[in-house]
Amino acid sequence: MVPIVVMGVAGCGKSTIGQALAVRLGVPYAEADDFHPPANVAKMHGGVPLTDEDRAPWLEAIARKIAEAGDGGLVVSCSALKRVYRDVLRGGNQQAFFVHLVLTPEVATARVSGRSGHFMPGTLVASQFAILEPLAPEESGVGIDATLPVDRIVEKVLARLVRTE
Template sequence: MVAPIVVMGVSGSGKSTVGAALAQRLRVPFADADDFHPPANIAKMTAGHPLDDDDRYPWLEAIGEWLAARQAGGVMSCSALKRRYRDQMRRHRADVEFLHLAGSPEVIGRRQASRPGHFMPATLLASQFSTLEPLDPDERGIAIDVGQDIDSIIETFIAATDPDAEAENR
């Protein structure tokens, strides 16, 4: 059984782009958590209102079920901003690994501004940063700065989480 991976971070950090590239590199399925939101959540965010935990609960359950079904691995892009959200996913699959795409509000804000038409308005970025709880030491995964190119992010993640990766590169 191969552990599924959640690429996490605030909106605009590059979760979907990095997640899709990582899944392709690992030859596993990719899913974007945005596709799991019910229409009411999308309408709420489009109107500029942050989701609350009640809004997120069924969404996180659906994500956890997707992760649990990936016996041969998979990559999910999902904000996973709070520890309790990550714990909810881990209740479905305890071995989930997290790749936290970390960056400053200024860097992420510039990235977000270049995404016209996305349902998550830039005005909610501050609430995402205030909600974000970085990975705790007991959580499987690492944080990587988004200032690197995609290939470097993927290489760093694989080297840090796959003990065989270093031996394969010798």
């Protein structure tokens, strides 16, 4: 089974969709936020956007997790906002399939501002949209409306996976 990376800006539902997909497929789930070093968490909590240099060891750790999964399958949530970030993740498995959860800046900001106990403040959502590079046509993946019900998103992903195998 190919690894699946659920990607998008903060507030798009990566964790919710990633967990639902993993349950449905019967494979492990990994939360990319758990791979951030403490310095990254402190920066984001302070409202400071991460740089590419900040993200490099985080992305490499996630790529290692993808590689460790092998053919056993894995769903991981990761913003993967730029193609170069996705290229690092593909270093763990060239067959990685990306699910881009698409939504507007207004919806993302409202969602992030409304959650408690998370280190990512709503003020950083705009910085994520500023660097977001949607999936290119040649990248293995699909863009899906993040405002759809969870079950509908999961069904759309599974239907697309069947067509790509």
